[in-house]
Amino acid sequence: VNAAVVTVGDELLDGRLADTNTSMLGARLRQLGLTIAAAHTSGDPEADIVLALRRALEDAEVVVVTGGLGPTEDDRTRHAVASLMGAELAFDEQAWQAIRVFIEKRGFPVHEANKRQALVPAGAEVLPNRFGTAPGFVATLDRPGGGCGRVFVLPGVPYEARGMFDEEVAPRIGQAGEPLLQRTLCFTGVTESVLGAKLATFMREGQAVRVGINAAWGFLRVTAQCAEAAALDAAAAEIKRIGARFLIGEGYVEIEELLAARLLEKGITVALAESITAGLAAARLGRVPGISAVLLEAVVAYANEAKQRRLGVAAELLEREGAVSEACARAMVEGLARESGARLTGAVTGIAGPGGGSDAKPVGLVWFATCFDGQVRALERRYGDVGRETIRQRAAVELLLLMLRALPPS
């Protein structure tokens, strides 16, 4: 069974906000055995929403819509669905009571405008929302090519949409088919084209096992998908064999999950010293459930004075070599290892820009150091002036990758 997603909001089309609901829904629909055929994003105008809904109904029997259910005039998703159904909007008393209770519980005054959120197309079923004010609804609509489609409408706030999908939508869809099973293997130290050539026979269209490569910073993810477990496992085993030299872990995961898995498995304690990244690498590690068993601390030593006081970097070294230097990165990681007692430590210092670069030390220059059981390694990268946020994100990922590589082979 196919599904389609429609996300609604001017803010998704004019650069204000990136949509995360499609991805969240994609993972969940896949679990239910549905494939998303296509996703559409519409602005606020009712006519645009109607067009997106029409196309989604061309694509699929199950349509999930998020956004445009707020209490204000610019929220018109309920109007668009009603218009496509040829139905009126009806005031739902039960939904209104739930909205009142939700708002009053949080100590806010209930406002006349919230009544708009209790309007649903006549004939639709209300989906209660215990995560926010706006209830959702589900309606049955005619599909352009004939037959009927079910349209589930949820609020746009990501955690409301997620909670409501799990509690209200998933049980109504039920298990629509075999979930498309998926296994992902992660590789580093090999290019996409080299690995892709080795896996070419897997990657043609129309194979029973569908294999794709996605490049992430510093590593590649090879994902195999298939509804049959045995065929998938056989393919995964073969892919593993082909890329064995470059394998760093399994799962469609981020670098912090690959590192955390190794640390947790062996009980290796870890600490970080970050300057340019200001806590990005530590915050990524903090995502992983259970990480508190091994993550001791991180020091964001942004000012030079903090590098001295927190990490024992010598003032004279900072004076002589500068804060963005091999010597400083080494001193940071050595000081952190001493102070924290962690077995694995990593440090990063660099120039994110837009200002602060020079010919000798341009924007994008980053120094890394890692220390495992007393063994220190340092590495320089020059990313170029590719934007402050790109440099910082990349440096955080690279630090975690270098820390992973500093560990002995498992």
Next chain:
Amino acid sequence: VNAAVVTVGDELLDGRLADTNTSMLGARLRQLGLTIAAAHTSGDPEADIVLALRRALEDAEVVVVTGGLGPTEDDRTRHAVASLMGAELAFDEQAWQAIRVFIEKRGFPVHEANKRQALVPAGAEVLPNRFGTAPGFVATLDRPGGGCGRVFVLPGVPYEARGMFDEEVAPRIGQAGEPLLQRTLCFTGVTESVLGAKLATFMREGQAVRVGINAAWGFLRVTAQCAEAAALDAAAAEIKRIGARFLIGEGYVEIEELLAARLLEKGITVALAESITAGLAAARLGRVPGISAVLLEAVVAYANEAKQRRLGVAAELLEREGAVSEACARAMVEGLARESGARLTGAVTGIAGPGGGSDAKPVGLVWFATCFDGQVRALERRYGDVGRETIRQRAAVELLLLMLRALPPS
């Protein structure tokens, strides 16, 4: 002039990856005076890409496509465009030389598979890519309703797509019209429905100034858009007047930018002590260019031992009250203020889950403390068991919001 965006990749539809290119392109197209009418996401199969392209050409005269230009078999965007043009793919010798140089410069071996990336539809113009291997291209296609549309095809890697849009696409589109001007005002301490009701006359469809409200965690953004500066400024002034009591800043910005603007304006130094968020709040502040003028340090005191050693939290206090307590949050912020010398400090400690909760201290319990010039305030939040990542992200935003509120009125 209308534009449409097509993003390509199975990984965008099955939950592996969230698309950020549409939002990036939306901001840039708006600057050129184009409005994105709709955005579409397609999976890897050629037929799906063709369908998405057809719809995009129905929507708009300018179509920007990202993704599916890799060197492997699962990358089929160039095939889809060629098929829609009724053209063959042709090997572009100049593109191939550029690909070779790019790969060799980075010390990787050039592979036969990379030749695939030098294939472009006959009749298309190659767009050079100095950020990665795959060149882009631009082609003119017939629109379903008649007339022609220009289709720009870029790689999916976000920073390659961004760089190529700025260097190759924007100059070719040129200034297509008046850029849609935009002003955003940020408010806190008021609900969306109350503020929306006050602004209702602005928010109806068909107004010269288009006004929308977006709820962010802890605050609201009201965005006014219009092509005429005078009308926009008048609307913004009126919106400011209406919401004056609740105004916390201007710009479609994140909480860290609102806080950083105030700190930089007054030269107020700042430091953070984070446990549950593991550096998320500091990393957000680190996004802001120039923040090094005021951000001294952050301490991610994850382990209790680190809270003692780095922040001087008493072992006896941790023993008696636990690490997630008002007393601990206060001790963290006081210790940090003492150690760092920063005028504004903030601390956060909580339980992100999934494990570690109890009846008295459930998952989602978070304690905050702020200190400005010696004045300490603490606050408790109970987010509920809404997921580890939601709790952490929310706690990071709330910490920055509380730090903003700890400052004297500007």
